[in-house]
Amino acid sequence: MTQFLYFEPHAGASGDMILAALLGSGYPLKELNKVLSSLPLEEASVSLKTVTRSGLAAFRAEVEVKAHSSHRGFSQIQEMLESSSLAPRVMEKSVRVFRRLAQAEAEVHGIGLDEVHFHEVGADDAIIDIVGCVAGMEYLGAETVYCGAFPVGEGVVHCEHGALPNPAPATLKLLQGWPLRSVDCKKELITPTGAALLTTLARPGRPEGEFLIRQTALGAGKRDLPFPNVLRCSFGETSDGNGWERLVVLECHLDDCSGELLGYTMERLYEAGALEVSYSPVTMKKSRPGHVLFCLCRDATSRTLSRIILQETTTLGVRRSEVERKALERSMVTVETEFGELQVKTARDPFGRTRVSPEFEQARALAAASKVSLQEVYQAARRAFQDDA
Known part of the structure; x- marks a missing residue:
């Protein structure tokens, strides 16, 4: 049995919606506020209440913090988290989320990573959202986090940079390679914080084979929409009867790829949900020394991972085959x-x-x-x- 979390962003996702869904799925509020006390934020806490969205009962997380900092740079946030007493895994994953968010902002604005200054994202309540969500996933002990297709609206969104296309450019950058679906809505459905959390910590798709749901909770958004403005989170266990799991192997031969590219490609593949990545030495045509790239993954992530291989390496093609694995x-x-x-x-x-x-x-x-x-x-x-x- 393998424990998992499965997020279904039918109406989108934001940091507070994810946090509320985790609290409703078994993450104790007392434990969350204990984690927040380790951050250098003044009187930071979260309260949880029950609300209704389109007739559905859902949880709403409200962040309370005395002093707000409207602008922070990525390096400031990283230093804050690394100097805190957070558990190492919570600290490392929180930094990863912020780094990915900063990289997206830097790319869309054409600036360096050190020049990125978060606005609403860098505020204290957003730091609480990200650290709280990471700590909640760690507390629940889910070995795998899944996320369904993201809804994208239309029109424009308004922020400090003015009127921008919906979804915001940084949000769309974070969603590259993920399944999306169009909805008839002129509201911002996915915030940069929500996109950064789920695309960094989860993998696209849903549990495969037989699985058992232990707990389900709805995290509510702030607004009332024409449809239920909720994010559903299911906490459960997968079971494959005979113990064999069907997986996908992606392979290619490389004879002109530097060690730096190979190392970076491996990092990207693991971040995108690869189960195993390795390189084996091989002698290729004309007696050239090269490498065989081996990537083991689930079917739901195979398309994204194959795109990364084609994008980051010098190969002209990727082989795909199905295998079965039995794990303890x-x-x-x-x-x-x-x-x-x-x-x-x-x-x-x-x-x-x-x-x-x-x-x-x-x-x-x-x-x-x-x-x-x-x-x-x-x-x-x-x-x-x-x-x-």
């Missing part, structure tokens, strides 16, 4: 060691034996902070897991 059941648990708290991944093999693997980034941070070897932190994590078992 895995879960994440938190243990307390003498060096601090960290997560370990556990897996149970067919003979009932449990394998334990500490989370590398957290273990590395603890090793550096405690001035001990990484092996010592690993051993402490395994001992703590055995003591708790």
Whole structure:
């Protein structure tokens, strides 16, 4: 069984809608406000209430913060998050969301990343939205996050840059490569924050095969629209009966691609939802040394990933084949060691034996902070897991 979150943005998505849906799906409000207390924001908190949208009961998250900063640069936000006491995975993913958002803004305005100054996105309430959503997904323990097609309206939207086409240019930049559908609405349905969160942390599509829904919640938008202005979030588990999962392999041969391009391509593929990416040395025609790019993915992300391969490498084509994979059941648990708290991944093999693997980034941070070897932190994590078992 694999836990997942599935977002259905029928009416679009914004940071507060995603946050409300996560709170309704089992993320405790008390835990969220505990996370927010680790940020250098004055009197920041979130309240949750029930509202109705087109006759449907939904959750509405309202951010409360005493002091608002209307403009922040990306480097300021990154420094704020990295110097906070957020859990390493929450901090790293939050920075990733803001970086992707800053890159989109920089591209559409023709400026450098360091020149990007967020307006409404850089305000304190948006920082709360992004950090809160990342922390909520981590708390729920979903191994995979899915997102359905995004609705796009028409007309214009108004912001500090004036009247812009709907969706806003930065939003549309973030949505490149994702399934979209047109709707007859002249309102902004997807905010830059909502687009950055879902396109960074989720993969397009929905759970495949058999799955079980444990919890469903609706996150409400601010406005009343001609249709229910809600984002649906489902928390559940996938099950494939015999344990075999159907996947897709993308491959190509490369003989004129630099190491820098290969490394960057691998990063982009993982960010877009690839399950495994590797390069193998191969001798090609005319005795040229080259590489075979191997990318394992789900069918829902195969088109996006193949486009990335064609865009970022020198190949002229990509091969696609279907395979089946059987994976051990895995879960994440938190243990307390003498060096601090960290997560370990556990897996149970067919003979009932449990394998334990500490989370590398957290273990590395603890090793550096405690001035001990990484092996010592690993051993402490395994001992703590055995003591708790």
